[in-house]
Amino acid sequence: MARDPRQRFAQTAADLVEEDLSVALVYAEISGQFFGDVESRHPDRVVNVGIREQLLVNVGAGLALSGMRPIVHTFGSFLVERAFEQVKLGFGHQDVGGVLVGSGGSFDIASGGRTHQSPGDVALMGTLPGWTLHVPGHADEVEAALRQSVAGDGRAYLRVVSQQNARAFPVRPGHFHVVRRGAGPTVLAVGPMLDPVLEALAGLDVTVLYANVVRPFDSGTLRAVLGSPEVVLVEPYLAGTSSRFVSDALSDVPHRLLALGVRNEELRRYGSPSQHIAAHGLDAAGIRASVDRFLAGPVGGAA
Template sequence: MTTTTVQTDAPTFDNRQDFADELINLARANDRVVAVCNDSVGSSNLTKFREEFPDRLINVGIAEQNMVGVGAGLANAGFIPFVCAAGPFLTGRALEQIKADVAYSQHNVILCGMSPGMAYGELGPTHHSVEDFSWLRPLPGLDIVVPADGPQTRSALRNAVADPRPTYIRVGRFKVPQVSGDNAGLERGKFVVAREGTDVTLIATGTEVSRALWAAASLAAEGVSARVLNAAYLSPLDEDAIKDAARQTGGIITAEEANVAGGLGAAVASVVGQLEDGARVPMRILGLKDHFSPTGSTAFLLDHFGLSADHIVAAAREVLNRD
């Protein structure tokens, strides 16, 4: 039985610190590990990497399309490039290069979307990366990894070096509590069962995993047993976990710090919708819908778009009470 609990007042951490520390550890052990960035040494937390490996950091300047092409060239030459840039500029400006130079060409580039979702808060929609799932999920052969905390961020990087392949990793900036053990390991294409449950399933990714766990604790106090699945991989997608949730619980709620058009909820709904009639269950998809964000902090924006634990609880109640 898996029962993870996270206190609402638990300490929170910036995943970029674990990213930076683990990348240095991996570079010390493997001289093929290099970093490429777009004049974002500070915001990508690569300062210490540059100090220790000045010849293994390539700063192309504010030229994201070129940056991805350089990463593809390095991968083709046998290196393991971690291409780092703020999520909106990496995926928005360089989408064609991600498609052609990385996914189609199957070059083993690790694309690191730094400060994804609405982590830049008050800088507004131009700096928010809420469309990345929708843009990248349709690309064949590109893994999409969304660690929920520091240990899972480290695991994602270790996996990328142990088995290099075209990969996009969201590296969170918004501070979150730890929801997994210090030695957490992610398995390619698998969700992590953060909490067992039989009444309803909460499928969350990234920043929303801790909030889903808070929601599950609140539901438990009401006598509702909520399963929590940490959707650490959006591609490959864990269809078996989704099918089990549909067959074994009475409803599914998805929560993502992203636009719901083509994101986690859409992926889950596609699987559920293709099940035989008797296995289909009601769903609610939580995320951004047809609106650019107002100005405000990340915490404010998550609540504004219905991504709080209370909103997840309300969605679960609605699903379970549905005739």
């Protein structure tokens, strides 16, 4: 099986079309290099609409209305931001199910410039009710999330990026994984942020939670493992996207929250994905520096 998350998505999507006559794949040129064989065998259920993202989502919603289970795919910036009205109305307002898969994430296609960067996709999708939001941190999690989502009848968004962790975890919507237990702060690492978090916090007495599904949000596990009042949230997209959910979960518990993620600013140099990650403080060195400053604050002490 492919080790690259995007290739694993494409391979799994093609397999699902082969396995289930009710599954349709709709895409907009992007990842077409992976779909040639399955499209030639099933031209009625694998549809390339060209670079027409609003049409892409509407075709997917139309297939859902006809009883099909659509997988709808392109870069996240085009799928979520460009076609957001169609997502909101075609799937949500019409109350039909489907699986949207956005690749590229915040910086995968840094050389493509701002048009190809989507650090706000999860925040935007989070404004819509009834969506399960997957942020897999490993190719195996991509496959598991896609298979689970297609097997269901609800609405799901999968964020597929190239950065991944060394280890895969089970995909269980509504459940975070307890990776480490400690007496100090609780750190929630989302998707591909787990490995940088573990590297950054080596030697610190902290609890580390891992989330590969962020909606629904697992408030119960967060509350159950909380030791000290400090919580650190590390997300690979817009900083603070899940802050409200942390605050709601701990509304009756005194706490301090550090929300790390992509800063709300535009970096106007192209660079590489790793350079963008470092510039936003999401590499191990940046995470450690932010956590050290946070723990040196008025409530926390040295961990």
